[in-house]
Amino acid sequence: MKAKIFVARAIFPEVLERLAQHFDVESNQEDRIYGADELRQKAQGKDGLFTTPSEPVNAALFAANPQLKAVCNMAVGYNNIDVAAATAAGVMATNTPEVLNETTADFAWALMMATARRITESEHWLRAGHWKKWSYDSFTGPDVHGATLGIIGMGRIGQAIARRSMGFDMNVIYHNRSQLKPELEARANNAKYVGKEELLRQADHVVLVLPYSKESHHTIAAAELALMKPTATLTNIARGGIVDDAALIQTLRTGGIAAAGLDVFENEPAFNPEFLKLSNVVLTPHIASASTPTRLAMANCAADNLIAALAGQTPPNLLNPDVARKG
Ligand code: 8YV
Structure with missing residues (x-):
């Protein structure tokens, strides 16, 4: 039977x-x-x-x-x-x-790039018929190449994200439960292990790739967001609940950080509708592994x-x- x-x-x-x-x-x-x-x-x-x-x-x-x-x-x-x-x-x-590492890393890059370079925001503006002239400051934002990439959660996906940064001449710092072996750090674009607070202070682009647990709940809340540069971006492809969404909305509203790219949300799919009122976010419906x-x-x-x-x-x-x- x-x-x-x-x-x-x-x-x-x-x-x-x-x-x-x-x-x-x-x-x-x-x-x-x-x-x-x-x-x-x-x-x-x-x-x-x-x-x-x-x-x-x-x-x-x-x-x-x-x-x-x-x-x-x-x-x-x-x-x-x-x-x-x-x-x-x-x-x-x-x-x-394993089977989703590379696809998910590709997506983290797509989301980080779209967030930093304001791709969806500018497309919405174009589609709405606002494009009448070129302007020196239209949709300017931070650079990705040459910047400091901060990865929180340096498992297999985090390392795949770090490897991709070689082509962008980035400086990689990471925070993890434990430090990687030197050969793995070397493969991950010579990623440097730092404390969470140092990472948040130094990174131009913070990417979250850590598993959700009681311990990682609200890894990024108001106090952590306050440490970030006002020009920095935050990308979450991990799980809702790792970020305190209400605190993030407040930070994005007040210019505490430049922008956020979010594939996951607290209480998804019923995410906080306040996100929809913000122009400095790129929002996707949990599709990082969706090739x-x-x-x-x-x-x-x-x-x-x-x-x-x-x-x-x-x-x-x-x-x-x-x-x-x-x-
Ligand atoms: C899935 C994910 O697509 O693997 C995970 O943990 O979050 C995504 O890759 C999703 O969870 C549905 O299976």
């Missing part, structure tokens, strides 16, 4: 077909996200779940579904899964690292994990190796 899984979101049909070769698949056919209660119901009788960061996978779900063996997230981030509760419940949890090949690779990676886990093997991207597996 095939194992039973629930796929919590619409995914590539070819990946769904692949899963159907291995499993008895039930999938979300509705164009909406299931909350914790609904997901707990949907998990009934299932051996595995295919999830994304929009679905909360918590201790109550594990308690109500003792048969569950694996939860496989289609994302590198897994702050939606209570991994400690999964371990306690004997459920394997997995994510999709077609990368999203397909992420879906297949989550599927690989689910297939291995439910075949009794160790899935390639197991987050809780201490889990005592169920038979």
Whole structure:
């Protein structure tokens, strides 16, 4: 008998077909996200779940579904899964690292460049028919080349962002839970490890790439924003909640920093509407990993994990190796 899984979101049909070769698949056919209660119901009788960061996978779900063996997230981030509760419940949890590093780094650059060089703001102005003459100070902003790039969160994506800065002759500083090995710093455009406050004071462009956790909640709030240069930009491709959005809005309003590029928001997709009143922001709907090949690779990676886990093997991207597996 095939194992039973629930796929919590619409995914590539070819990946769904692949899963159907291995499993008895039930999938979300509705164009909406299931909350914790609904997901707990949907998990009934299932051996595995295919999830994304929009679905909360918590201790109550594990308690109500003792048969569950694996939860496989289609994302590198897994702050939606209570991994400690999964371990306690004997459920394997997995994510999709590596496959999205380069695409996400490309996007961080696109967003940082668009923010610094005011690309969307000027396009809106052009489309609105305001372009009547050239002016020396039209849409001027900070330079990117030759500037100091400050990366907070120097994991695999952070390092890929740093590598790209070589072509822009940038000086790279970074802050991380721990300092990288010298050979990794060298590959990351000779990135220099500094404290968070020093990074915020020195960087011309700050990029946030750290995972969300209780500890990283509001890593950037009013006090941190106050340390930044008024000419600096802030780019967040990590998670909503790492930045205090209300404090950022206030800082952008009062010229505390030049501009922000945001792919993630607190309470997304219901983000703070005050952002829409600001011209010095570039806003995108959590699409940093959204190239077609990368999203397909992420879906297949989550599927690989689910297939291995439910075949009794160790899935390639197991987050809780201490889990005592169920038979
Ligand atoms: C995903 C992400 O697109 O991987 C992550 O952690 O945030 C994005 O790459 C998104 O979470 C949906 O899976």
